[in-house]
Amino acid sequence: MPDGLAALHALGVELSQGLGFPFSGIRFLCGKKAVDACFPRGKGIGIRRPLLHQILLDEASRLGVEMHWSSRVYVKDDQITMDGRPVESKWLIGADGQNSATRKWAGLDRGKTHRRRFGFRRHYQIEPWSEFVEISWSDRAQMYVTPVASDRVCVALITGNQHLRFNEGLRLFPEVEARLQNATAITHEQGALSSSRQLDKVFIGNFALIGEASGSVDAITGDGLSLAFQQAVALAEAIRCENLATYQSQHRRIAQLPRFMAEAMLAMDGRPRFRDRVFSALTANPALFERMLAVHTGAIAPLSFGARNAASLGWHLLTA
Numbered sequence: 001m002p003d004g005l006a007a008l009h010a011l012g013v014e015l016s017q018g019l020g021f022p023f024s025g026i027r028f029l030c031g032k033k034a035v036d037a038c039f040p041r042g043k044g045i046g047i048r049r050p051l052l053h054q055i056l057l058d059e060a061s062r063l064g065v066e067m068h069w070s071s072r073v074y075v076k077d078d079q080i081t082m083d084g085r086p087v088e089s090k091w092l093i094g095a096d097g098q099n100s101a102t103r104k105w106a107g108l109d110r111g112k113t114h115r116r117r118f119g120f121r122r123h124y125q126i127e128p129w130s131e132f133v134e135i136s137w138s139d140r141a142q143m144y145v146t147p148v149a150s151d152r153v154c155v156a157l158i159t160g161n162q163h164l165r166f167n168e169g170l171r172l173f174p175e176v177e178a179r180l181q182n183a184t185a186i187t188h189e190q191g192a193l194s195s196s197r198q199l200d201k202v203f204i205g206n207f208a209l210i211g212e213a214s215g216s217v218d219a220i221t222g223d224g225l226s227l228a229f230q231q232a233v234a235l236a237e238a239i240r241c242e243n244l245a246t247y248q249s250q251h252r253r254i255a256q257l258p259r260f261m262a263e264a265m266l267a268m269d270g271r272p273r274f275r276d277r278v279f280s281a282l283t284a285n286p287a288l289f290e291r292m293l294a295v296h297t298g299a300i301a302p303l304s305f306g307a308r309n310a311a312s313l314g315w316h317l318l319t320a
Contacts, residue, residue, distance in 0.1 A: 004226030020047030027132035100213035111199035121156040126183035194219040
């Protein structure tokens, strides 16, 4: 997303043209109703994770970071060993994902898990048919289509139904299924847990958590990587000032809006009548969706959405 690219830029990482595929905004679809909006500032980029991973590794190596692949790290009573050898460090960062082992031994596991859902994805070799990331809604799931190259798209299914799988889910979205009918699947189906988790603390002493190890928002926001990059900027500044308490406050600030937007969007999940009213409201006044997307990407402050826009949305919801 554009705010994630801005945070990458602040970290000194630029994604050159030709890497991934630029997209102009977001399109919501529900049955025959559709509403879309372009980002007010710049574009987003759909990019395969292995490619982005390599770009980040190359930049870290250029800056002198030394990688120790396949090393076994063990921590006990604040003593760190790597492959059996003691290691001293001024700072220690846990960046090991949702099921973070470092979070557990640091005693930072306390918090709230608000919602757990299930995500599945597959890539198809087909020319992208839209300049937008398309999010289609049904009673049981959402399906995302993201262009990631000039000849391929990533198709993802996110659902609260633990028994629903990709092929069955695809049938819930006949228009997407029709587009992919003659396309070649070029990756196997892969799945992951999408959770909304908020921790009480993300640091203790000289140890800090970052990325999904430090909490997460539902994948519906598309903000997972953007959050991690923004947290990296804040953590670097806190380390420079030798004060991780400032990282705690910045971490809360960074996650506040994505959490709110996730809950707002998920209010439509499993509520077909309410979802239909929302789509009727947004299609009747597309400018509302543009303002909401601007808030979502940080282009304008939430208060800038304004009482008039909020009242207009409320009126359309009541009269839809």
